[in-house]
Amino acid sequence: xxxxxxxxxPGENVPCHDSFERKxxxxxxxxxxxxxxxxxxxxxxxxxxxxxxxxMPNMTWVIGRGGRxxxxxxxxxxxxVEAFLERFLAARAEHxxxxxxxxxxxxxxxxxxxxxxxxxxxLLRNGPRAAAEFERAxxxxxxxxxx
Amino acid sequence: MGEADDGNGAxxxxxxxxxxxxxxxxxxxxxAAFWASPRAGQRAPDFxxxxxxxxxxxxxxxxxxxxxxxxxxxxFT
Numbered sequence: 001x002x003x004x005x006x007x008x009x010p011g012e013n014v015p016c017h018d019s020f021e022r023k024x025x026x027x028x029x030x031x032x033x034x035x036x037x038x039x040x041x042x043x044x045x046x047x048x049x050x051x052x053x054x055x056m057p058n059m060t061w062v063i064g065r066g067g068r069x070x071x072x073x074x075x076x077x078x079x080x081v082e083a084f085l086e087r088f089l090a091a092r093a094e095h096x097x098x099x100x101x102x103x104x105x106x107x108x109x110x111x112x113x114x115x116x117x118x119x120x121x122x123l124l125r126n127g128p129r130a131a132a133e134f135e136r137a138x139x140x141x142x143x144x145x146x147x
Numbered sequence: 148m149g150e151a152d153d154g155n156g157a158x159x160x161x162x163x164x165x166x167x168x169x170x171x172x173x174x175x176x177x178x179a180a181f182w183a184s185p186r187a188g189q190r191a192p193d194f195x196x197x198x199x200x201x202x203x204x205x206x207x208x209x210x211x212x213x214x215x216x217x218x219x220x221x222x223f224t
Contacts, residue, residue: 040200
């Protein structure tokens with residue numbers, strides 16, 4: 001399931017949302033252009049659901065049966081989600097020892113290799129302004145002190 | 148919401164300029180919000196949202212009642 005949020009990089013062609021109707025129009029366009037076959041739920045104009053789950057632009061959560069958080073990642077990696085689901089479902093199956101599983105929590109650094117060319121094309125799809133603003137944001141990030 | 152937005156409303160959330168959002172530290176604040184959001188093992192926030200296409204109301208807890216739910220958040224970029 002996919003939840004459509006605000007536009008992370010608004011531009012001339014895909015602007016920021018100033019009404020729920022505009023948000024719906026953008027969501028429909030995204031479904032057509034990205035070919036998303038899953039159900040798409042559209043968050044409200046205030047981003048109520050996005051705020052509750054932490055405001056990252058491309059994140060994935062897995063919620064276990066019954067409603068407890070099983071996985072949260074501040075970037076979506078399909079391979080990572082699939083690997084997690086496999087482990088998660090295996091842990092829920094009956095263990096040969098019949099022992100009851102005990103949850104523990106991890107936080108791991110993961111790495112991705114951005115496809116700069118594809119991302120630049122997406123920015124331009126949103127509008128030349130989106131590309132120019134990302135360029136300026138990169139300059140701002142370069143000047144930020146390292147934590 | 149419009150010019151009189153209090154900084155936390157729809158206009159601030161739906162920022163118009165990514166560089167202005169970054170200059171104001173919006174990305175840093177949002178990353179902090181992610182880590183302040185529910186952790187593994189905690190109850191996931193439940194909401195009802197319209198489904199694109201037929202507009203039907205979908206309640207998240209109905210989707211995770213009988214099997215795990217994968218929720219991907221995103222936009223054009």
